[in-house]
Amino acid sequence: MKCTLCGYEFDEKQAQEVCKNCPFMKGCKLIRCPNCSFEVPREPKWLKYFKKERKSDEDK
Numbered sequence: 001m002k003c004t005l006c007g008y009e010f011d012e013k014q015a016q017e018v019c020k021n022c023p024f025m026k027g028c029k030l031i032r033c034p035n036c037s038f039e040v041p042r043e044p045k046w047l048k049y050f051k052k053e054r055k056s057d058e059d060k
Helices: 012-019 045-059
Strands: 030-032 039-041
16 A cells, blocks of 8 residues: 555555554554554555556566
8 A cells, every 4th residue: 555645655464553552443444554644545455456466467
């Protein structure tokens, strides 16, 4: 993922570490940037798939 505020690239595992102390963690649809703490919506599954396919095409 890429933070829309600061441009920092991170994965959801890093964001979950930042969010795990939040009382809304289980019901919240946002994830927090580990760099600036800006909350962004999760990437849709189709976008993750597209990025994965694109990356594998670039590796060829």
